[in-house]
Amino acid sequence: MYFEIEPKGRKKDFFNYDYEYGQVKKALQRKEKIIAVVGVRRVGKTSLLNLVYNETASLKLWLDGRIVTDPKKEIFAAIYETAKAGKPKIFGKIESLNLSAFGVGLDIKLGSESQLEIEKKIRGSGHICVFIDEAQRMGTSDLADVLSYIYDRFPQVSFIISGSEIGLVEEILGEGDGEHPLFGREIVKVAIPRLDRNRAMDYLKKGFTQLKFDVGEKELNEAIDELDGLMGWLTLYGYEKGVKKSKDALGKTSQGAAQIAASELVHFFRKTKNRKLYLSILRNVNGTGWEELRSHAGKDFGKRLNPNLFTFALGRLASHSFVEKRDEKYYLSDPLLAKAVFLV
């Protein structure tokens, strides 16, 4: 069934994205060592990883990047624990829509075994697949170090990492940066795009048909206008309407979605000094060019803004996937952010 909130874990519940799914599966069959699944929030990264995780027959582990506090120690320890147990292990949760956990720590420690024993155990375990969801939530440079260390020393370990904060995932992978720890190593990158309008319509129609629930074309169009082609919001709407049978399902969905988006902004603002500037940009971004955005922000501040400072702020919003750049214009990556900025 399409309209379930949990991350999808079976191919029959997973709509579209055959190409992306195939790319990940083939890369794993080739035993590629680093496979990165990237896409803005709510496009379905956790579901894709979960599906592949379920279908993986070799030894495997799942790490929720939001709860790893010390990647250098914890990732290695988690791999070792799994090798020792000889069966799959999930550290943290496999969860949709970023609903919880902003970093509480995994707290796995290595025992008293020597480094040599540990390495021997890992090497003797055959192909090990390490799934890391929301990888960018760990320290990016620490994670890059761990990946490069394991890449070089354990050829039979594959990492499948996902991230919504695209700039930060790129920081982990170090594209084009000769000084980066992963420079020169093979990385398979799989980008998940949002659905276009036709596919979003197809998804909603098929989902409601599964529930034998009839919804008029006009409302479906309104839903897509409001929620865009983001799997997460479309699913939430289908659930609200077809499973919970709420009145005003679209209103409730966009309210709930805006609150989730707002909580991510609040999290982002904790590490940000100039909150007013970021909010000004987010309020004005709507297919807007750089100069025009700066001039809007200047009005909000009552003075012209330093271009470097402004570019820096816009770049951070893009790197955290709140804002996207297409053809020299900036857009909100998620239409619900326009509501979320009034909730923070």
Ligand SMILES: Nc1ncnc2c1ncn2[C@@H]1O[C@H](COP(=O)(O)OP(=O)(O)OP(=O)(O)O)[C@@H](O)[C@H]1O
């Ligand atoms: N291909 C798909 N087919 C059907 N439902 C999907 C698909 N992808 C995602 N969903 C649904 O959309 C919601 C969000 O999916 P998921 O958690 O996988 O996205 P995400 O990109 O990891 O989101 P976040 O950025 O919040 O972590 C879930 O309810 C999930 O069941």
Ligand SMILES: [Mg+2]
């Ligand atoms: Mg996710």
